Structures are given as structure tokens and as C-alpha cells.
Amino acid sequence: MAPPPLLHTRAAGYRHDSIPAAVAAVRALGRFAVEHTEDPAALEEPLDGYAAVVFLSTSGDVPTPAGRARLARHLDTGGGFAGVHAAARTEYGRPYYGTLLGARFTRQPACRPGRAPVADPGHPATRHLPAAWEVTDEWYDFDAPVRGGARGLLRADETSFEGGGTGADHLLAWCRERGADGGRVFCTALGHAEAAYRDPDFLAHLDGGPAWAAGLV
Numbered sequence: 694m695a696p697p698p699l700l701h702t703r704a705a706g707y708r709h710d711s712i713p714a715a716v717a718a719v720r721a722l723g724r725f726a727v728e729h730t731e732d733p734a735a736l737e738e739p740l741d742g743y744a745a746v747v748f749l750s751t752s753g754d755v756p757t758p759a760g761r762a763r764l765a766r767h768l769d770t771g772g773g774f775a776g777v778h779a780a781a782r783t784e785y786g787r788p789y790y791g792t793l794l795g796a797r798f799t800r801q802p803a804c805r806p807g808r809a810p811v812a813d814p815g816h817p818a819t820r821h822l823p824a825a826w827e828v829t830d831e832w833y834d835f836d837a838p839v840r841g842g843a844r845g846l847l848r849a850d851e852t853s854f855e856g857g858g859t860g861a862d863h864l865l866a867w868c869r870e871r872g873a874d875g876g877r878v879f880c881t882a883l884g885h886a887e888a889a890y891r892d893p894d895f896l897a898h899l900d901g902g903p904a905w906a907a908g909l910v
Contacts, residue, residue, distance in 0.1 A: 696725075696744040698775070698903060703731040705753025709779060711887040712750050718890035719749070722900045724909070736760030744907035745773030748780035750884065755783055765789055771876045773906035777899065778884035781833060794880055795841040795869065801831040802856025804885055809865055812845040817901030817910045818866060818879065819846045822894060830889060833882040834859045843867040846902075847881070866898070868905060879906040 702712045720727045736756040768774055781798040784790035809826040811819045832849050847866035851857030866881040879902040889895045904910045
């Protein structure tokens, strides 16, 4: 079995009721022997043994200052990172984290059905999806189009739901390679409700993205 990811679900702000179902779903996928924690001090320990660090529905300030520095060193020397759903609502005021993700959450309409066109059908997180995925979730808005040389994977069709405010270039999932010894970053804004973690299409999305960040696919 591949080296585990460190799956972190600390919620220092809003806490999603779906977190227990999400953790169980990631474990059930079977790709990793998942190590799960909500302890901010866990990021202060050496991270070399983890294939990737995954923030899943985290919120607020997650690491301690020492953990923040340790995480940055890990990611800047080839470690992978995956952010799921409210990971985009995490570490406000921390420039490193904002640059790592490439975008900042601003607001979301209520959870509702909408259409998510696939921007890159060749990526492990999206290759199983139809060209236009009909999905029910929160449709996060971001402060600007995703920066940092991101590769768009999944878009939000703002004509298919009410309340979208990012504009035509509204990514829901993206990834990027950070260059020499910089590792890989994957981010998806989806995964709000417990029902998402019973949806085979979302579960395949959740499996493929972190696996790509960990360098396994």
C-alpha cells in the first residue's frame, strides 16, 4: 500500500457535519492507509513519511506557528497537498497558504443543484465524469480566477444555479505542479454535504485528486 496521507480536519471556524462521513469515505476508498487527525500539533512533527497532506473541510487557522513552518518546508521540498471543500476557507491572513491554493473563498450560495463542466477530462480526478456533471453542492465563489499557473479541472456553470459571482472563469477544481522540488497541489471546492460522500462520482473525484497530489497517478 502507498505511503499514507496526513488527513487533517481541524475546524477552528465553521465545522461541517459531514466530516465523519468524509473521513470514513476516504478510508473506504482503500488507496491509502489514512492517518487522520484534528490535532494542530501533528503538523509540527516530521512530515517526510506522508505522501501528501490533505486538508478536508478545515476552517480557520489550522496549524500552530511551528506547524505552519514545518508544513511549508514539507511542501516546498516536494510534498503533495490536497485541499477539499472548506480548505479554501482556511488560514485567512496567511500569505503562504493563499499562494499555495491560488485562490481565496469569498462566499457561497446555498447548497443546490447545478452543472459543472469538465475542463480537463484526462486528469484522474475528472476522467470518470460526464462532460457536464450535474451535481448538488455549495458553489464556492473565489476572490479572482485561480492563479499560479493552475490547470483547471472542473468549472461552475453559473447559468445553471442562482447566486454565482466569480464569473465566466469560475473553477471548482484545479491542480498545479510547483516546479523543481515543489510538489503538486490539488484543490476541489466540492464536498459540503454528507450525501456527497455516498456519491460514486464524487468519491472517484476525491480519490483521484489527492492520489495525483501524492504522485501515485
